[in-house]
Every structure is written in C-alpha cells, then in structure tokens.
Amino acid sequence: MLYYLYDNTFEGFLTAVFDIYFRKENPERIVNQTTDILLFTETHTIITDEEKASRVFLGLKKKISRSALNMLYLCFLSELPDIELILLRYIQKSLASDISIETNFADDDVLELSKIHKKVSREAERMRMFVRFQKTADGLFFAAMEPLYNVLPICADFFQDRYADQAWLIYDTRRQFGLYYDLKTVEIVRFEQTPDFLRNGKIKQEQQDESETAFQDLWKDYLSSITIRERKNLKLQRQFMPKRFWKYLVEKS
Amino acid sequence: MNPQIFDKLKTLAEAAKYDVSCASSGTSRPNSEKGLGSAAGWGICHSFTEDGRCVSLLKTMLTNYCIYDCGYCANRRSNDIPRTTFSVSELVELTIEFYRRNYIEGLFLSSGIVRNADYTMERMVRVAKDLRTIHRYNGYIHLKSIPGASRELVAEAGLYADRLSCNIEMPSEQSLKLIAPDKDYQSVFRPMHYIQQGVLENKEDRKKFRHAPRFAPAGQSTQMIIGGSPDDDNKILHLANAMYQRPAMKRVYYSGYIHINQYDTRLPALITPPLVRENRLYQSDWLMRFYGFKVDEIVNEKHPNLELEIDPKLSWALRNPQFFPVDVNTADYEMILRIPGVGVKSAQLIIASRKFGRLTSENLKKIGVVMKRARYFITCNELPTFTVNEAKPEYIRRALTEPTKKKRKTNERQMKIPFEG
Ligand code: SF4
Secondary structure: OEEEEEOOOHHHHHHHHHHHHHHOOOOOEEEEOOOOOOOOOEEEEOOOOHHHHHHHHHHHHOOOOHHHHHHHHHHHHOOOOOHHHHHHHHHHHHHHOOOOOOOOOOOHHHHHHHHHHHHHHHHHHHHHHHOOOEEEOOOOEEEEEOOOOOOHHHHHHHHHHHOOOOOEEEEEOOOOEEEEEOOOOEEEEOOOOOOHHHHHOOOOHHHEOOOHHHHHHHHHHHHHHHOOHHHOOHHHHHHHOOHHHHHHOOOOO | OOOOHHHHHHHHHHHHOOOOOOOOOOOEEOOOOOOEOOEEOOOOOOEEOOOOOEEOEEEEEOEOOOOOOOOOOOOOOOOOOOOOEOOHHHHHHHHHHHHHOOOOOEEEEEOOOOOOHHHHHHHHHHHHHHHHHOOOEOOEEEEEOOOOOOHHHHHHHHHHOOEEEOOOEOOOHHHHHHHOOOOOHHHHHHHHHHHHHHHHHHHHHHHHOOOOOOOOOOOEEEEEEEOOOOOOHHHHHHHHHHHHOOOOEEEEEEEEOOOOOOOOOOOOOOOOOOHHHHHHHHHHHHHHHHOOOOHHHHOEOOEOOOOOOOOHHHHHHHHOHHHOOEEOOOOOHHHHHOOOOOOHHHHHHHHHHHHHOOOOHHHHHHHOOOHHHHOOOEEOOOOOOOOOOOOOHHHHHHHHHOOOHHHHHHHOOOOOOOOOO
C-alpha cells in the first residue's frame, strides 16, 4: 500500500500529480501529512514545488477550458475525503483524451466533480449571503463564519469590491484563519490565542461601535415586520437558511 | 439616532411588505473608485423571513399617508391605521448602515401619495440621489414610480435607480377602476412608457458617448394582484405576455390577493390567499421566458385557467400527447426542454453529454432528470415503451398526482419554485 503525503495546498496536490507521472506510481491515497498512517504503509512525501505544479497546470490548460480548471480548484477546496483521487482520475483522463472530457456527464468522475463544484459554489454563495458584519468601536467591520468547505479565499474579491471603503475582517472559526482588509489589500491573518468574541462570534458591548446594537435591533424589527403571517412556513425558512448558519446570524441568535 | 426611527421602520416596512418583487438581479455595477458597494448582477438573498421569502432589499415606504383609496391596499385613505413618514436622511442612513453590515443588497422604495404625484416622486428621487452622490453608494436601488408622475421626474429617477417599476395592480382596467377609483391604466402606462423611452434613448446615447450615465440599467418591472377580481388566467398571462413584448420590461410579478379589507364588498373574502394559483402563474411565466412556450400553448379560450393539480408544463404535455415520446439522443434542445421532468439545466447537460455516447436512463437520472415524470414522455436506449401514447394521459395524470399529494403541500407554498419539470 502506497500513500502520498502532501501539505494540503493546491500546489502541493499538483506536485503530487507530477510525481505520479514522473515516478510511474499509482498511490492508494493522497493525504495530508498530518493524517495518521498505519504502520506498514509505504509513503512518499511530496515537497511542494512551484515548477512541477505549473507544468501540470500548463499541461491541463491545453486540454480543458479555464472554467474547468477553476472547477478543479473549487472541488479541491471542498476538502472532502479522497477528493484528491477523483481529481487525479479527472486529470489523467483529460491528459489522455484528445478532446476535452469536461462536458461528458456520462462519466462518473466528471459528474461527481460537477456536483461537488456545485456544492462548493453554493457554500461560497452562502458566505456572500450570510456574513454579518458588526462594527467595532475602532471602526472595523467584523464577521465570524464556519463554512463547511474552505471557501473564504474565493470570496475575497467579492468582499473587497463591495466593501472597498471600510476596513473588515472575516474569520473562519473552523479553520482558524481570517481575511483582513485594511482599505488597501486583503491579507490572511490568524489569531494566536482565540479571543473571547470568536467563541460565539459576538463582539462585546463595550468593544462595539455605539450604534451597533441599535442597527442590529432595527434589522431584527425589520425582518419581523415584513413577515407575512398568513404564509408562515418555518420549514421553508430552514431549507433556505440552514440552522448551521444561525449561530452567526444577528437575526437568529 | 432618533428613537422614533424604530416605530417608523416597523410601520413603513410593514406597509410595503405585500409588494413581492424581491429580485435585485439584472445589473452589474462594479464599485467605482473605492466607494461603497456593488450590484453583483445576480440578486443575493441575505436572509429569509419566517414565511420563507428571500430578503434581499430594504423594502420600505417613504410614507404611508395616502390621498388615494385603493381597495386592495392597507394604506388607502379610508383605512384607520397609524401613519408616519421617513425623512430623506433617516432613510439614507438606514440603507447605508444595513448595507455596510451585509444585511442587504440595496433599497426598494415605494410610497403613498401625499399632496400630489410629483411632490411625492421628488422626495423619492432625493433619497436615491443622496445615496449616489453624497455617499458614493453603488448598491442596488429600485424605485416604485408614482402613478401620474411627470416625465422629468421619471427621467431623473432613472439616472439614480437600477430599476423602476409601475404596478399595473389589476389584470384588467375594468377591475382596476372598480377597486381603485383614483387610478386608470393611463396613469400606469404613461410612466411605464417614459421609462421605456428613457432606456431606449439612453442606449443610443451610450453608443455615441461611452460615458453617458446609465438609465435604469436593470429595466422595469410590474406587478398584478390575482384572485382579487374575476379575471381568468388566460387574461392574466396574455397581459403579462404583452408586457414582456415591451423593451426593458424585465419581470412581471403575480401577487396572490390577501384579504385585508374586511368591509369592502368590491373584493372577495378569501380565507387564504390563492397560493397554488400564484405558483402556477409563476411557472407559466418561466415557461414563456425560458422554455420557449407561446402564451397560447399554456392558456387559451378553450383552456382559460391553469390546472391547480399539475404544473403547466405537464398539463401542456398531457393535452398534446402527439409530440411524445421524445428521443433524448436525437431531439433538439427546444423539444427536450418540453419534456416534463426536464429543467433547463438538465436539458443543457443532455445536449452536452450525448456527444460522447448514447445516454441511458441511468445517465439521465444522474444528470438530474426527474424520471418519475419524464419516463412517460421519452425514449432512450433501453427504456420500456410505456409512454403517454400507450398509457392514456388520464392514467399518467393520476399516477403523477396521487402519491405526491403530501409532498406538494409543503412545496407549493414557496414564492419562486426553481422550475424543474
Ligand atoms: S395609491 Fe398606492 S399607497 Fe395609495 S392607496 Fe393606492 S395602492 Fe395604496
């Protein structure tokens, strides 16, 4: 049994693909270095290499469209168990085929990835929908989130474009990193020690902007005023706005 | 902050809530020079109310005082309710602060009529203007044009708003005059026409001068109340179809009548709003806009009302069995779209995938085709041929309605069913 171990980055994964071709190997799994490995498993540790990764990328670019490449990246961000193997098979089939396989939905891997792609995109969309900023006393707009997939990086452009004139921080409490925008660029930041407000995602009263509570209350009032009681349908509400987001929603917590 | 703002928001949001156009889609406005906001081109829902509706905009009235007396409206002059008015700056602040917190995509503003149409329209335009010019706000703005407003004010509104709307309210002028004696179709169609002209002229200007300001880039929409008058679906959908023929008309909304006017005998005393009918109308609207159906195929003199039991596409298929079965491996896209159980997405996937080999029913299922319905209307490689022509349409109707009754109850209540089938 052969396992490839890598650093969980997309480049690392592409490097692994390169090594598979170069070493003519066929690993059972491609997994994060930190995974517990059974005693007698043979391993090969990938050293992430920009050069190798970009050679795989360029090779793929000749075979599939930009949007298919982008789809592969999004699927990678799903972090689903053994997503690497599905991606690998897709890449192998693409490289072996004369025409692009990307619209062949009768192929199980193509179909599977298109479904995962949909799920990841949906999760990213939900970030754009359900992020709720709280204004702090020093003017920073803060939001905590717990996305199912690692979608924060692909939401950066959206938030940077929309909230260009305010400093903001969106923190992924599951993966323990955030995006911070300082009116110029977006950077990845990490808290060394988990601050209090990250436990429940709420900024304490004394650290809030003085009108923050008022606007939160206005928002809650607004939502309850526009509800049409004759049509009450909580099930439908939960279907569109799943419970797992409620913890960080001003109107639900 | 003025503490009265809480009461004002409650009253004025409540007053605006029956206007259903939740969509904020249709414009793409990149943020310019680091101002605030962008309209992303597709509407983002930021929350959902307890009735399951998408909340994308701060939808409110400027005031709920009104000099008119429309029977279907809670703000009519003769109704005894608390009245209040937002100041321009209060509304601007609310919009900006909600927007900054990612609560909303933008503002949807309507108003009761105070003094006269132009006086009211002018204040609405002021809100939009201040947002754009003072606060450099690039988010979405939808203004509901006041019936009877002058061409100049409609023109100015179009400079700041993404979308303008004029509600036609009742599916026939006769019904409108009966229930809203101060209004007629002229007062609705005239501003509609101004908007249309504004959009067309602007298109010409932008050809000549690339930086000419944009006029209502998301076009216009309208809404009608259904179930509040005897007008049938044939009438409603033909009117909607005529609306869609106008340039710049983007959406027609159908709003199931809600009985809010207990003593007014001009209106029917419905116990529950006609939700299923409303949903069937939306589905028909989709068939016209995205599925290539002609309005006469959906409703006509002989078939003036939509069936409540089954959706309009299935209904059409059962009335026209001669077009089936469709061979999914050879038929063209237009015909595949007409198969019950096949949505736009699966139709596209079918076309894309069959280049690589013949599709089987297993493939179709995975692609997302609802085989339970589709199987009566298609042939593919190995499917047994028990189609609508061997079975009788009546049999299929029964097979498809009876076991799903339970499920339908919950689905039927949503405002916008993503149309599959
Ligand atoms: S003019 Fe508008 S606000 Fe006034 S009563 Fe009629 S529908 Fe209501």
